Amino acid sequence: MQFTLxxxxxxxAATAIASPSSYGEKCVTQKQADHIVSQVINIFGHxxxxxxxxxxxxxxxxxxxxxxxxxxLSLQSRPLTGDGLTADKAEWIAGxxxxxxxxxxxxxxxxxxxxxEVVWFFSFNNLAAATYRxxxxxxxxxxxxxxxxxxxxxxxxxxxxxxxDGELPCNFTAKA
Ligand SMILES: *[C@@H]1O[C@H](CO)[C@@H](O)[C@H](O)[C@H]1NC(C)=O
Ligand SMILES: *[C@@H]1O[C@H](CO)[C@@H](O)[C@H](O)[C@H]1NC(C)=O
Numbered sequence: 001m002q003f004t005l006x007x008x009x010x011x012x013a014a015t016a017i018a019s020p021s022s023y024g025e026k027c028v029t030q031k032q033a034d035h036i037v038s039q040v041i042n043i044f045g046h047x048x049x050x051x052x053x054x055x056x057x058x059x060x061x062x063x064x065x066x067x068x069x070x071x072x073l074s075l076q077s078r079p080l081t082g083d084g085l086t087a088d089k090a091e092w093i094a095g096x097x098x099x100x101x102x103x104x105x106x107x108x109x110x111x112x113x114x115x116x117e118v119v120w121f122f123s124f125n126n127l128a129a130a131t132y133r134x135x136x137x138x139x140x141x142x143x144x145x146x147x148x149x150x151x152x153x154x155x156x157x158x159x160x161x162x163x164x165d166g167e168l169p170c171n172f173t174a175k176a
Contacts, residue, residue, distance in 0.1 A: 027115035046101030071158040132160035
């Protein structure tokens with residue numbers, strides 16, 4: 001009896017040591033994923049107003065926040081170095097909150113992707129001239145508690161975006 005108790009105590013200890021990082025780890029839920037995405041849409045759209053969007057962004061992004069996007073670098077004719085788009089969280093917020101809001105953002109699909117990522121498939125339907133809708137994906141990486149965004153990896157139809165807002169340095173006729 002004594003030996004059995006001791007043996008199971010050792011067995012328990014061994015289990016705990018074998019997987020310390022998975023102990024108590026909580027994976028992001030669909031509800032949390034939907035909430036994160038609705039906050040991101042509110043930041044882009046300046047909803048319900050620009051100050052509220054700023055507050056949402058300050059709370060939602062982690063202090064070490066970064067964003068990556070070959071689509072945006074391509075639109076801006078910048079090299080695809082793999083570097084982050086903005087120096088830090090403050091610069092990103094200034095770029096989104098400090099410019100006109102973007103409305104007409106439609107969610108096509110949102111899902112947890114692993115424990116700390118969310119995949120968001122979206123359509124920007126009202127961008128500038130809005131000749132084209134702009135569809136794309138954002139892979140959102142959260143912190144270990146799934147409360148803040150650490151990283152955005154955003155890829156989208158940047159040709160459509162460039163045709164809508166005139167950013168593309170070429171002249172050809174767009175047909176929706
Ligand atoms: C957003 O809030 C921060 C912190 O309060 C402030 O420093 C910044 O100027 C605000 N940005 C805009 C665009 O309102
Ligand atoms: C673009 O091309 C069209 C057709 O060739 C021409 O009519 C138009 O003036 C051009 N626009 C610009 C901004 O160069």
